[in-house]
Amino acid sequence: MTRVLVPLTVLEGESVSPGLVRLLEPVDVTVLGYHVLPEQTPPDQARLQYGERATDALADLATAFEDGGREADYRLAFTHDRDQTIDRIAAETESRAYVITGAAGSIDRLFVALTGDVAVDRILEFVAELIGDREIDVTLFLATDAEADGRLALEEAVETLSRRGIDAESTLVVSEGPFDAVSGAPFDTLGEAAAEHDAIVVGEHAPSLQSFLLGEEPERIAAESVGPVLVVRPPARDTSSASDSS
Numbered sequence: 001m002t003r004v005l006v007p008l009t010v011l012e013g014e015s016v017s018p019g020l021v022r023l024l025e026p027v028d029v030t031v032l033g034y035h036v037l038p039e040q041t042p043p044d045q046a047r048l049q050y051g052e053r054a055t056d057a058l059a060d061l062a063t064a065f066e067d068g069g070r071e072a073d074y075r076l077a078f079t080h081d082r083d084q085t086i087d088r089i090a091a092e093t094e095s096r097a098y099v100i101t102g103a104a105g106s107i108d109r110l111f112v113a114l115t116g117d118v119a120v121d122r123i124l125e126f127v128a129e130l131i132g133d134r135e136i137d138v139t140l141f142l143a144t145d146a147e148a149d150g151r152l153a154l155e156e157a158v159e160t161l162s163r164r165g166i167d168a169e170s171t172l173v174v175s176e177g178p179f180d181a182v183s184g185a186p187f188d189t190l191g192e193a194a195a196e197h198d199a200i201v202v203g204e205h206a207p208s209l210q211s212f213l214l215g216e217e218p219e220r221i222a223a224e225s226v227g228p229v230l231v232v233r234p235p236a237r238d239t240s241s242a243s244d245s246s
Helices: 018-023 043-066 082-092 120-131 147-162 185-194 217-224
Strands: 003-008 028-036 072-079 097-100 109-113 137-144 168-174 199-203 229-232
Touching (some): 028 082, 072 082, 120 147, 120 199, 137 147
Parallel strands (some): 003 028, 028 072, 109 137
Antiparallel strands (some): 097 229
């Protein structure tokens, strides 16, 4: 079963919207409650002080996902490095994707970005498992400087989803001048194209989630979007341990 990691700043009261809970109904969920500590604060000390309150909140959040019928568990981490902790827990739980939460009521329109050096087949497989037989509109988006190749790639992606019983529309943007898959025109056009959708799926660019959190592409997309952003991780890779207590 596909698993999705939902990281939350649990002590700050971050929660999940009903739309996100419903969107994740077909998959298993691990809720990661984390709290970033000052360098001088030992994680064990923070756990003694805040662990019970944080655990109670996480248990309630996991129950919200379980009510939809899927398996849900939770992890708690007090850490000095948010990025490494999320990356490590995603690897340990074999999560196919992680979520940057956002407000969402009913999620009826899903925007799927295929731009850049991402695992397209893995993204499409995730989208097919996430949607299943539900009535959710899908738009596949690709920005490129090679129009013919981009058009062919989108046609193949549409056909891949069609074989899973999912009808998808496609949007191709041909970049003028040097192509930058992370910033510049492709990012701007991605934000504009995604604006009318309720949730966004993007691929994580290798080699590390760390390079995308805290101001990089998925976070920038999330900042432009009201709804949640689901980031599909690349195939398994080695991860370094974080300084945390979980």
